[in-house]
Amino acid sequence: MDVVELLPQLHLLRFRVGQAYLWRDGTELTLIDAGPTGADADIGEAIRALGHPPGSLRRIVLTHFHDDHVGGAGELARATGAEVLAHCLDAPVVRGEVPGPPPVLEDWEIPLHAEAAKHLPPGGFARPQSVTELSDGEVLDFGDGARVVHVPGHTHGGIALHLPRHGVLFTGDAVAASPVDGSVLLGVFNVDRARAITSFHRLAALETDVACFGHGDPVLGQAAAALRETADGYRAAR
Numbered sequence: 001m002d003v004v005e006l007l008p009q010l011h012l013l014r015f016r017v018g019q020a021y022l023w024r025d026g027t028e029l030t031l032i033d034a035g036p037t038g039a040d041a042d043i044g045e046a047i048r049a050l051g052h053p054p055g056s057l058r059r060i061v062l063t064h065f066h067d068d069h070v071g072g073a074g075e076l077a078r079a080t081g082a083e084v085l086a087h088c089l090d091a092p093v094v095r096g097e098v099p100g101p102p103p104v105l106e107d108w109e110i111p112l113h114a115e116a117a118k119h120l121p122p123g124g125f126a127r128p129q130s131v132t133e134l135s136d137g138e139v140l141d142f143g144d145g146a147r148v149v150h151v152p153g154h155t156h157g158g159i160a161l162h163l164p165r166h167g168v169l170f171t172g173d174a175v176a177a178s179p180v181d182g183s184v185l186l187g188v189f190n191v192d193r194a195r196a197i198t199s200f201h202r203l204a205a206l207e208t209d210v211a212c213f214g215h216g217d218p219v220l221g222q223a224a225a226a227l228r229e230t231a232d233g234y235r236a237a238r
């Protein structure tokens, strides 16, 4: 796992598949997503290496239920006492009570999806014992007020987190950056692509300087302009 400082209070944690982010308010940490199976050990080590005791992890906010974002959450919560939070529509899947609805793949996504599945670590992972359920518009107590933005489409209960005081947006897989050229893209493997596009427009309307995606390099300045340019393309394509 790579650890990259994006801002003094924000680190990117990059796994073989997918990414998580660590936000710091003073001595209190918030993790946005928790990586694939087994990521808890690496994340715990990164927290220690950055000089924080494990108990400083106060919460783990999951952008959606997919394994590459939830894999480390159960073990980390058990080890640190952190609260786990997810949207009310995805929380039952996160807890393992119901299976997650599979994506409805576009033809061009089928080989991509098969390839991506090969890179996910095999095996199950510990599910969080309890998951606090979130709704659109709630404001969480980190980053000087982190607003929950419900962005259905990738999953039914996908969320983004917008920190207006810092101009930071965590998109989960509602948005991605191209591994080829870093351009901003609609996330792939959606349960409802039309709704995902609507959600993308909602995110593009926010005032954002730094955009942090579930996959691909973050945009570290004037991110709103990059999102709006891509959003305009989807509008034109309709």
Ligand SMILES: [Zn+2]
Binding pocket: 064, 066, 154, 173
């Ligand atoms: Zn996903």
Ligand SMILES: [Zn+2]
Binding pocket: 018, 066, 068, 069, 173, 214, 215
């Ligand atoms: Zn993902």
